[in-house]
Amino acid sequence: MKKRKYWYRLDNAAKIFPAVSKDDRSNVFRLSFYLDETVDSDILEQAVNKILPRFETFAVQMKNGLFWNYFSENQKYFKVEEEPAELCKFFKAIRNSGYMFKVYYLDNKVTLETFHAISDGTGALQFLKSIVYQYFKMRGFKLDHEHLILSELPYSKKESEDNFVSNYDKNNKLNLKEEKAYHITGEKFHHHWVLLYKLKLNTKAFIDVVKNKYHVTVTQFVTALLAYSIYKESVDFINHKKPLKIFIPVNLRPYFDSTSLRNFTLYIKSTYTSEKNDWTFEEMLALTKEQFEDQLDKNKLHGRINALVGFEKNVFIRMLPLILKQIAFKVGYNILGESINSCSISNLGICKLPKDLEDKILDADFVNAGYSIAMTLISVKENTNILLSSPLKDLSIMSHMTQMLVNEGLELIVDTNYKEVYDEIL
Amino acid sequence: MRYCKTCHVHYDTDLEHCMLCGGDLEVTENDQSVYKFKEITKKSRSNFFYRLFVFLNFMSIIITLSLDYLSGLPLTWSLVVSVTNLYTVVLLMILLNPNFWASKFTKVMITTIMVVILIGLSLRDYSWAVDIVFPFAVASTILILTILIITNRKKWFDYFAPLLIITIVGLVPGILFLLNVLTIEWPSIISFSYAAVTLLGIIFLPSKSSREEFKRRFHI
Numbered sequence: 278m279k280k281r282k283y284w285y286r287l288d289n290a291a292k293i294f295p296a297v298s299k300d301d302r303s304n305v306f307r308l309s310f311y312l313d314e315t316v317d318s319d320i321l322e323q324a325v326n327k328i329l330p331r332f333e334t335f336a337v338q339m340k341n342g343l344f345w346n347y348f349s350e351n352q353k354y355f356k357v358e359e360e361p362a363e364l365c366k367f368f369k370a371i372r373n374s375g376y377m378f379k380v381y382y383l384d385n386k387v388t389l390e391t392f393h394a395i396s397d398g399t400g401a402l403q404f405l406k407s408i409v410y411q412y413f414k415m416r417g418f419k420l421d422h423e424h425l426i427l428s429e430l431p432y433s434k435k436e437s438e439d440n441f442v443s444n445y446d447k448n449n450k451l452n453l454k455e456e457k458a459y460h461i462t463g464e465k466f467h468h469h470w471v472l473l474y475k476l477k478l479n480t481k482a483f484i485d486v487v488k489n490k491y492h493v494t495v496t497q498f499v500t501a502l503l504a505y506s507i508y509k510e511s512v513d514f515i516n517h518k519k520p521l522k523i524f525i526p527v528n529l530r531p532y533f534d535s536t537s538l539r540n541f542t543l544y545i546k547s548t549y550t551s552e553k554n555d556w557t558f559e560e561m562l563a564l565t566k567e568q569f570e571d572q573l574d575k576n577k578l579h580g581r582i583n584a585l586v587g588f589e590k591n592v593f594i595r596m597l598p599l600i601l602k603q604i605a606f607k608v609g610y611n612i613l614g615e616s617i618n619s620c621s622i623s624n625l626g627i628c629k630l631p632k633d634l635e636d637k638i639l640d641a642d643f644v645n646a647g648y649s650i651a652m653t654l655i656s657v658k659e660n661t662n663i664l665l666s667s668p669l670k671d672l673s674i675m676s677h678m679t680q681m682l683v684n685e686g687l688e689l690i691v692d693t694n695y696k697e698v699y700d701e702i703l
Numbered sequence: 704m705r706y707c708k709t710c711h712v713h714y715d716t717d718l719e720h721c722m723l724c725g726g727d728l729e730v731t732e733n734d735q736s737v738y739k740f741k742e743i744t745k746k747s748r749s750n751f752f753y754r755l756f757v758f759l760n761f762m763s764i765i766i767t768l769s770l771d772y773l774s775g776l777p778l779t780w781s782l783v784v785s786v787t788n789l790y791t792v793v794l795l796m797i798l799l800n801p802n803f804w805a806s807k808f809t810k811v812m813i814t815t816i817m818v819v820i821l822i823g824l825s826l827r828d829y830s831w832a833v834d835i836v837f838p839f840a841v842a843s844t845i846l847i848l849t850i851l852i853i854t855n856r857k858k859w860f861d862y863f864a865p866l867l868i869i870t871i872v873g874l875v876p877g878i879l880f881l882l883n884v885l886t887i888e889w890p891s892i893i894s895f896s897y898a899a900v901t902l903l904g905i906i907f908l909p910s911k912s913s914r915e916e917f918k919r920r921f922h923i
Contacts, residue, residue, distance in 0.1 A: 342920045362743040371801045595923045676723040690713045694740040
């Protein structure tokens with residue numbers, strides 16, 4: 278039954294985003310599907326509005342309370358728009374009927390851009406799959422969902438659960454103190470424009486290199502690859518006082534048996550000292566593997582959840598009026614938020630689609646734009662896409678990464694949102 | 704598909720040159736590479752006039768304060784001009800910031816009341832501002848928001864926060880009355896009484912949905 282009244286408290290990961298988001302730090306991420314036909318925007322809009330009530334955690338608007346923001350039901354009609362030139366563009370929900378996600382179309386592409394306060398990559402992917410599935414149903418195609426499309430399955434209250442709070446244990450807290458990280462600097466594009474550099478490679482060939490030659494996981498491999506490229510191409514890294522620290526979100530759902538569509542992601546860090554000046558790729562890879570194995574421990578992850586939730590459960594913090602909390606979040610984030618990471622890597626993994634839908638989807642993108650280089654990965658059909666976004670004009674790190682992959686014998690197909698004429702504008 | 708023989712990568716977009724080495728891309732006969740994003744158009748400098756407006760207002764403040772100071776007399780007219788300049792900038796910011804119009808209206812009213820009081824202080828005669836303008840402005844804002852809630856019940860929750868804030872502000876003239884700051888007392892008593900009745904009405908006359916709204920707004 279369609280619910281008319283519901284509301285949610287913001288989850289632990291979501292609490293900070295409304296206060297700190299702005300033009301050059303949108304906290305919006307993008308998921309796109311390339312279809313085998315030109316998108317009909319009217320049908321797409323109908324498809325979104327048809328499935329939106331099923332996704333309670335997306336059909337919300339954010340409101341201000343005295344102490345915290347909260348999500349309240351939103352029953353307004355949702356409008357799709359033509360895709361803008363900027364990736365992961367900051368938007369004000371009030372100009373989007375209160376909704377905190379955007380659905381765009383462009384030629385054969387359907388794009389979902391989601392404000393991180395309402396969901397993470399895993400939740401948003403479920404939503405996009407359902408939108409596109411519904412779109413094709415409305416186009417008259419008969420598709421078998423194979424239990425992989427959430428909008429075709431019964432609603433479960435577990436989808437709306439705040440798993441940070443439900444897994445909170447005040448007796449097992451880990452210290453979250455962090456040191457500052459090295460930052461990649463350089464000239465930026467104008468107008469907060471972000472460059473997208475996409476590498477498409479055959480998943481089987483890639484796995485063959487990663488697993489059989491280096492005996493690591495895909496995320497470990499690309500983390501070391503990015504770290505090594507930064508080490509080789511950044512002239513000021515060696516003897517820099519701060520280490521290179523790569524921020525890697527971890528999907529907590531498999532660890533804590535969760536099916537929530539809300540944020541349920543924590544992070545690990547891969548750290549490389551700048552005092553060593555003779556790093557080899559193999560050394561960086563071995564260190565990455567070691568750090569992953571150490572940090573991807575359920576007990577340690579649980580300890581960090583408890584520390585984060587413990588902070589928001591502090592009586593003094595809870596009693597502070599929202600306006601003061603927002604100021605504190607802004608100041609705290611400006612001092613610490615970005616200084617403790619050099620760049621980020623987010624691997625969404627394999628995008629599982631029903632066979633009938635897979636035939637109609639040609640490709641997929643997953644993009645996370647930030648203040649520095651952000652790498653994202655998504656595997657669909659027989660290919661893996663490595664997408665690098667950067668506000669910086671310098672491409673030497675991307676070039677080094679590309680050459681290392683080419684040297685491994687991998688065939689790469691590059692795509693980008695860059696055009697030669699942009700040199701005049703940006 | 705296009706190909707860079709230096710970098711050994713294929714391109715699935717319509718670039719003429721390799722992004723990495725700048726070399727010419729080889730184009731195959733059946734090349735169907737297309738650009739898959741929306742093209743950028745040259746952006747207009749929409750922020751320029753806004754910044755110019757803010758800059759001119761701040762220049763006005765500095766110049767008027769300097770001229771008034773150089774006259775050797777206590778600052779008076781320049782303070783009025785400066786407060787008005789600041790008010791214009793804040794007003795513009797409130798109006799340009801996307802928000803519910805009830806919220807904008809309340810912010811504008813509160814800012815206007817503050818400006819009127821500051822002008823009164825600048826002229827060393829603030830009783831008209833505090834005694835009359837302040838209580839009447841607050842009471843009329845409460846009245847307008849109450850009428851809006853009654854006539855537009857479906858959207859009452861959009862007006863809830865502004866009404867609550869302005870009602871609390873409406874209690875301030877009563878406090879000033881108790882502190883003997885006021886010379887004309889009856890407007891403040893009216894404002895205080897009206898705000899207190901509204902506040903009690905908000906607390907003690909809730910329907911099920913407004914109790915739910917309370918729970919949402921005040922959750923800790």
